Amino acid sequence: MAKQRDPVIDSMRGIGIVLMVLGHSGFPGTDFIYLFHMALFFMLSGWLFSLRGGPVHFIKRKAVTLWLPFVLANTAFTVLNNLFLQLNILTSDERILQVPGNAVTTPVTVKDVIGRTVHWCVFDGGTQLGGAMWFIQALFQVSILYALVEFILQRLLHGADTLLPQGLFSGVLLWVGWRCGLAGWNVWGLGIAASCYCLFYLGTVLRRTTRESIPTYQRCIFAAAAFAVLLILERLGSVGLAGNGYSSPIFLLVASLAGWVLVREAACLTAPLPCVRAALAYLGRATMPIVILHFLSFKLVTWLGLLATGGEPYLLAAFPIYFTGGAWWLAYTAAGLVLPLAANAVYKKIKNTVLAH
Numbered sequence: 001m002a003k004q005r006d007p008v009i010d011s012m013r014g015i016g017i018v019l020m021v022l023g024h025s026g027f028p029g030t031d032f033i034y035l036f037h038m039a040l041f042f043m044l045s046g047w048l049f050s051l052r053g054g055p056v057h058f059i060k061r062k063a064v065t066l067w068l069p070f071v072l073a074n075t076a077f078t079v080l081n082n083l084f085l086q087l088n089i090l091t092s093d094e095r096i097l098q099v100p101g102n103a104v105t106t107p108v109t110v111k112d113v114i115g116r117t118v119h120w121c122v123f124d125g126g127t128q129l130g131g132a133m134w135f136i137q138a139l140f141q142v143s144i145l146y147a148l149v150e151f152i153l154q155r156l157l158h159g160a161d162t163l164l165p166q167g168l169f170s171g172v173l174l175w176v177g178w179r180c181g182l183a184g185w186n187v188w189g190l191g192i193a194a195s196c197y198c199l200f201y202l203g204t205v206l207r208r209t210t211r212e213s214i215p216t217y218q219r220c221i222f223a224a225a226a227f228a229v230l231l232i233l234e235r236l237g238s239v240g241l242a243g244n245g246y247s248s249p250i251f252l253l254v255a256s257l258a259g260w261v262l263v264r265e266a267a268c269l270t271a272p273l274p275c276v277r278a279a280l281a282y283l284g285r286a287t288m289p290i291v292i293l294h295f296l297s298f299k300l301v302t303w304l305g306l307l308a309t310g311g312e313p314y315l316l317a318a319f320p321i322y323f324t325g326g327a328w329w330l331a332y333t334a335a336g337l338v339l340p341l342a343a344n345a346v347y348k349k350i351k352n353t354v355l356a357h
Helices: 007-024 030-034 037-047 055-079 081-086 094-098 110-121 131-156 163-183 187-209 216-236 249-269 274-284 287-309 313-317 328-356
Strands: none
Touching (some): 007 030, 007 037, 007 249, 007 274, 007 287, 007 328, 030 037, 030 216, 037 131, 037 187, 037 249, 055 110, 055 287, 131 163, 131 187, 163 187, 163 249, 187 249, 216 249, 274 287, 274 328, 287 313, 287 328
């Protein structure tokens, strides 16, 4: 029997994935979003964590749902590298270096594809268009480590509650991750994983402690309070988990918890609205294709913008976007959501057709 999905969790995922695309689109409130949007996904994964079936089953499942998409997507982007160069989606034109945050791309050979795929298999680097997949890598590493630690603790404690020792371990890793960030050390993304382990742990704690039945007016108060806290925090510091950067461990924890409250209450408050709930849940079930494809989808907006403004073709390679200011972020966000959803729908239809035969 299929496991019943939690509509609130799906809605939270949907809100989170919209925030992620907004954060990459040139949205004016990006610094605010960055305070909590990726922490939210680690916490959601912790909320859903279960070792039912044993650690081997858990690891196999995560290998299929996280490791394999990471490897396949980065390999696909590598295979398409030369085509992307011809289309100016990537560029070898050194003028692109004048646009902040960009790099020159060179053609690849079959040997390059094979060699780089080996690197993707051990999370050694990644492609530019697959840049958002740092999260998939970190979530895989955190999930596997948490499961192994949980399994060992259950054996050592003979079935006693593991919440406290997991909390102590996550605190140590948070300190290690923070120090790694300060030192600029992040081999195989392990610095990010160390920092984010505590966020996964927080999700497991919230699963135990969250009350489901809360009056609507209280949810509104909690959401407003969390929003106010985040506004204050935005003035005091910043969070950039992709680069393992944050003002302090306490700052990260407070911002993440405030973001969780804001998003959860928003998901619960919109639950009585069928259309909104369905749209968010649909987005929440399609987080993987959006994470993988939204940077590539942004290229359509940049291409149309360059056609309209007469810009140089090589500027299509500007990453992740080229046009900023005004309402460009709306166009980028729409493309970053709609195109991956369309691609996912086509993929599912083809898959179902193949399986039917």
